[in-house]
Amino acid sequence: MIWEIEHETRVVDGLDAQGRPDPAYAAALGLVPAPFGRRALAFAIDIAIWLILQLPLWLGAIPLLLKLATGAISPYGFVNHPDFVLAVIMATVSVALSLVYVVVQWMLHGLKGITIGKAVSGVRSVNVMTLERPGVWAVLLRYVIVAASGILPAVGPALVLLSPTFDLERRGRGWHDRIGKVWLVDVRHGLNPYDEKRMRVARKTVKAEPAPERVELPSLATPRDPVAQPEYRPGSRISAGVVGVPRSPEAPAMPAPAAAAAPASAPVNPTTPSPAATPAAPAVATPAPAVATAAPAVAVADAPGPRRRGRMVGLALRLDTGETIPVTAPILLGRDPDVAAHPGAQAVPLADTTRTLSKTHALIQPVAGGLEIIDRRSTNGCGVIRGGIETELASGGSATVAEGDAIRLGDRTADVVQIAPLQT
Structure with a gap:
């Protein structure tokens, strides 16, 4: 039997299609x-x-x-x-x-x-x-x-x-x-x-794909002019603003309940059967859940914090190793983080094969609009990568990142991603 040993071919960055330096x-x-x-x-x-x-x-x-x-x-x-x-x-x-x-x-x-x-x-x-x-x-x-x-x-x-x-x-x-x-x-x-550190960072920054541009979606807000029609309405949304079965324009309008049209002061005939006993009673009671559902939606939308359709949006860090760390409370990242200076933070140790992470490297905490990264006087520093361009933080400095951004901790990188929304 002949054994074949595959030799790993080194890929050299910066060469054009003809193998010449670019x-x-x-x-x-x-x-x-x-x-x-x-x-x-x-x-x-x-x-x-x-x-x-x-x-x-x-x-x-x-x-x-x-x-x-x-x-x-x-x-x-x-x-x-x-x-x-x-x-x-x-x-x-x-x-x-x-x-x-x-x-x-x-x-x-x-x-x-x-x-x-x-x-x-x-x-x-x-x-x-x-x-x-x-x-x-x-x-x-x-x-x-x-x-x-x-x-x-x-x-x-x-x-x-x-x-x-x-x-x-x-x-x-x-x-x-x-x-x-x-x-x-x-x-x-x-x-x-x-300068090996800066050269590695520069190569990673040049190789990083630019962040995709966010497509601006049409507004779902109700127009101020009551006569004007919304520019866009999902198929599962009706005019009341409640998610449900769409109503076809050709379908006849639902008849108004008879009881709702009667004056509140009208006398009740004891010999007349009650509306609850008539077959039309279920039809009268049908719109009630739809009206009742709209109220919580408005209350949740007015609550503070980043929310989408009544649910709090959660952010996480997706490391270059594929591991995802949810950030729902302050966390300390590093080789062996010390929470003595941050009693409310959770220590999250990271594997460091490159030996570029400090013992306590950075503090990450959720804030309005995203996550805040604070450098803890680390040796190899922190950086924020947005649109393929890195901005290095000053020693002890801080910055706010949002979904789609990335952060650098020494030679480690992590993307800011959205996780499953948290039920409020």
């Missing part, structure tokens, strides 16, 4: 291309540090080598010169420091997206496909392209270093960047791609 996706995340001025500043700082490391070589060894090259001293005199040992030491120091500097810069650039110059100028390098670290081999290939351009002295390096200005996508990617699949971004005026 600049619009990166812009939606908040990534900004690094400006040419600060890119040049970062390069100048890196080169300046490298030149400083060459000073021992130039000051301690180069003068003696120049004497040997010009014939001022013989090879025997060069080896036996009093400064020969010092020249060797100074040259060794420069070579060793330069080698360490190059390796450290290479590793930092490949694994962290920075060099010393880029860190100072606020520039970071990322892989243009994944928007993550570029990788040490991609960075090495980029350096090799720049070094190989020196085959054409002055002209080659100048063309490579100026190639970012030729980028048709206006992302500032030069020839060496394209070959190495590297993109330089500005972290001073845009999102830092190495």
